[in-house]
Amino acid sequence: MKPLIYIDGAAGTTGLEIRERLAGRADVELRTLSNAERKDAQARTRALNEADVAILCLPDAAARDAVALVENPAVRILDASTAHRTAEGWIYGVPELEPERRGEIAAARRVSNPGCYATGFLALVRPLVRAGLLPVDVAVTANAVSGYSGGGRAMIEEFEDEASPRFTRAVVRTYGLDLAHKHVAEMQRHAGLAHAPLFAPTVGRFYRGMMVEVPLQVWSLSQTPTTRDIHGVLSSAYADEALIDVAPVAEVQATLDAELLKNTDRMKLFVFSNEGAQQVRLVAVLDNLGKGAAGAAVQNLNIMLGVSETTGLH
Numbered sequence: 001m002k003p004l005i006y007i008d009g010a011a012g013t014t015g016l017e018i019r020e021r022l023a024g025r026a027d028v029e030l031r032t033l034s035n036a037e038r039k040d041a042q043a044r045t046r047a048l049n050e051a052d053v054a055i056l057c058l059p060d061a062a063a064r065d066a067v068a069l070v071e072n073p074a075v076r077i078l079d080a081s082t083a084h085r086t087a088e089g090w091i092y093g094v095p096e097l098e099p100e101r102r103g104e105i106a107a108a109r110r111v112s113n114p115g116c117y118a119t120g121f122l123a124l125v126r127p128l129v130r131a132g133l134l135p136v137d138v139a140v141t142a143n144a145v146s147g148y149s150g151g152g153r154a155m156i157e158e159f160e161d162e163a164s165p166r167f168t169r170a171v172v173r174t175y176g177l178d179l180a181h182k183h184v185a186e187m188q189r190h191a192g193l194a195h196a197p198l199f200a201p202t203v204g205r206f207y208r209g210m211m212v213e214v215p216l217q218v219w220s221l222s223q224t225p226t227t228r229d230i231h232g233v234l235s236s237a238y239a240d241e242a243l244i245d246v247a248p249v250a251e252v253q254a255t256l257d258a259e260l261l262k263n264t265d266r267m268k269l270f271v272f273s274n275e276g277a278q279q280v281r282l283v284a285v286l287d288n289l290g291k292g293a294a295g296a297a298v299q300n301l302n303i304m305l306g307v308s309e310t311t312g313l314h
């Protein structure tokens with residue numbers, strides 16, 4: 001019997017992208033509710049409790065409410081919201097993050113899908129912390145730019161709907177100026193850092209794509225690792241990964257495009273350096289809706305179902 005998958009919030013940006021990746025797959029059955037049923041609390045509750053895996057694509061409060069509706073202990077939940085990314089009892093769904101993580105996801109009843117910015121940040125930072133090249137109390141800064149689809153329907157309207165009172169002609173807009181972006185907690189926790197990173201996110205006038213950068217003043221680090229030390233740790237960490245590539249250290253580019261991997265479910269990491277100044281720029285490029293959201297959710301779902309984790313991904 002095929003596993004029954006129910007996407008709660010399937011009409012939203014991430015939900016639609018997940019549905020697109022699952023459409024036509026012969027190994028799963030998708031439960032679909034009509035517009036009227038989606039607004040019917042009993043119909044939603046029934047769908048949640050009858051699913052083998054319920055994928056939540058909801059605002060944080062609504063995701064917590066949905067979890068509370070699940071009374072069937074056999075139902076497994078994959079939450080794409082921020083609500084449970086640092087919660088006890090939930091497995092943080094980045095399969096590449098730790099050596100044992102795939103097994104934990106495979107066995108989990110509750111999996112929290114990572115944030116898009118956090119995915120790039122952790123891919124760059126966690127292996128270096130684990131290897132001791134970055135001390136746990138290091139002062140880390142992260143800069144990032146994302147396509148406006150990362151803000152969901154409201155932000156898409158701001159950038160696309162000229163009739164909307166919220167329409168903006170901004171080309172680049174920085175935000176998170178209260179220094180309390182919702183991804184920071186998971187970035188700190190899952191990187192194993194003693195202090196929260198100083199995170200500076202930006203949104204640009206392009207639909208999808210993302211760059212996350214972590215600049216390092218290598219001279220300030222106790223071990224003063226070389227570029228090849230840093231690159232070697234990242235290359236080793238992802239040597240066998242199908243969805244994460246590490247660019248050769250010699251692959252120096254004049255520019256780097258945030259849309260490099262748009263419409264894919266992959267991520268590419270770069271190490272740029274000035275050896276004389278002992279400075280390094282670590283950069284992760286991904287699609288905020290791909291490896292940063294829906295692609296990651298499908299990868300986690302595949303692991304939970306025991307099928308090849310790249311099934312339905314591109």
